[in-house]
Amino acid sequence: MTSVTMGTLSRAGELAGDLGGAELPLVLTPAEAGADWRSCIEDIRLSVDRHLHRVGGLLLRGFGFSGEDDFEVFARSFGHDLLSYDYASTPRTRLNKGVYTSTEYPAHQVIPLHNEQSYTLQWPMKIWFHSVHVAESGGETPIADSREVYRCLDAGLRRRFADRGLMYVRNYGNGLDLPWQQAFNTEDRAVVENFCRANRIDFEWKPDGELRTRQRCQAVAAHPVTGEMVWFNQAHLFHLSSLAPQMRETLLSVVGEAELPRNVYYGDGAPIEESALDEIRGVLGDCQVVFPWQKGDVMMLDNMLVAHGRSTYRGERKVVVAMAEPCPQAE
Template sequence: MGVAVGFAVRPLLPARGRLPLLVEATEPNTSLLAVFDELNELVDEHLLRDGGILFRGFQLEGAEQFRQFAAGFGHPLLNYEFGSTPRTNVTQGVYTSTEYPAHQSIPLHNEQAYSRDWPMKIWFYSMIAATSGGETPIADSREVYRRMPVAIRERFVSKGLMYVRNFGNGLDVAWEQVFNTEDREVAEAYCKAHGIICEWKDDGELRTRQTCQAVARHPVTGDMVWFNQAHLFHISNLQPEVRETLLDIVDEEDLPRNVYYGDGSPIEDEVLNEIRAVLDDCAISFPWQEGDVLMLDNMLSAHARAPFEGKRKVIVAMAEGHSQDVR
């Protein structure tokens, strides 16, 4: 596509379209921060069209420089509030990627699409590439929306989605970690401000319910995108033996997480299987190289994680919070 001072620009996988756009250093020892102004202009031009940009072959020295790079785009980095998975804070606004065991995969999803508040931008920095596997597959959420069976899409849009979460009890992330507080009133205030129904159970743990969108319209491009985590939160996402074991331990209403239609009725397993099939067809995968930085528009592009072997370290930053009214 073109060569600028210090880097070249082209689709990484032309046969799959323009996602992700590859921006690759053409001169050795080019610092990602040193060419930031030029890259910022390129991001302004391409991110909203292509959905994601992969910066490769640049020098970037650790988490602090990654923080500087992500923060340089003009929005303060976000704290990981009302998170759904375990993470560790690395430096201000920078977190580890989801700390699930290496053998587990994480399905395609848009960050925090299970809520009404999410980051518009998300960055991934590959500090250590896995010996094998460990890719971060991505997908065009506009394409997912277009390819979703119309009957499913219309049902999801008309009914909405209700996410139910039960924190703690050794089965999921503790509410104190999710809300970054040990004060019940602070957690309650967050829920009230964000349209989340919360209740304290007899065992002292917290249950929340929130009705959210199934699709969304990008506030800048106007594109419609598939934007939910029903396939990830639903109990059918668990391996059958894990699902059976959990239901032996707790009642359905006490599952760590589950999702229903917005009216509380169950979502059919076969519907979620169709949704997963569309996501699988739209997935774009490529191996990480150490030093890679991937920048996504979080509404236009979904991301996932493949199982891996060996050490792997990918850290994450998010910015530009956006809120959606669901009526």
């Protein structure tokens, strides 16, 4: 982890924990203690312009951010409309226009590293996190450089995934996953169908009225600005092997593989080897950087360059999220 000195910004102190000399994230703090972020916004923007594509993530600490309203104003100050969480894969609550709670999974559950909405053909290029309330223990947001993950994976595995792509299969509702109404933010089937057609998602309405979708997506991608290759998918989250063994066996016995809430295959529909997914999870773990949140922190990531997750925690925790700048849809 490194820090920067520039104008109204100053060097940040070392964060607790052994980060192994990691540069990610770049830490920004105000030169004068207690300074409001608005008085530093031009230097913050300049730091983002200079460093975000190089490092991938910036952590702003000590700038007096005070909740989701203030956070929304800050995120909008970069000149992009904030995105709605459409085609959702996890439960969240919308707080303001474009500001959401982080994924509402139980505190005992780890959220593995992932790039936001990399299970789609269009995703946000920028994502912000704001720590409103720090957990009693745990609750960190681990991050990892997706370029490093790509480099560390076996070259043969990378080529196989890149050449074959991925096919994500989702079965909505039935008490097992998000209902399609929540995932697509609508009660109107026609809206869902139009969204699917526009985003090259195959869909079918099942006899019980529930929805199944299939979408073929990338496994790796080139960053549109830097040209660097990144590991960019959620195969290790969607795959059946991500479930705890007992849950996996129960679901297979009750609904069968075809009706699982979510699963992923190679783009041609062939099964993905669990050994490959184990390797991917191992590399993600080796590449992750973990630091403790402080109240008021804001972290800004280039969503293609840096993956994020969530540690287990105890006590109350509140981290809110905003996203912006949709990428050009892949061909």
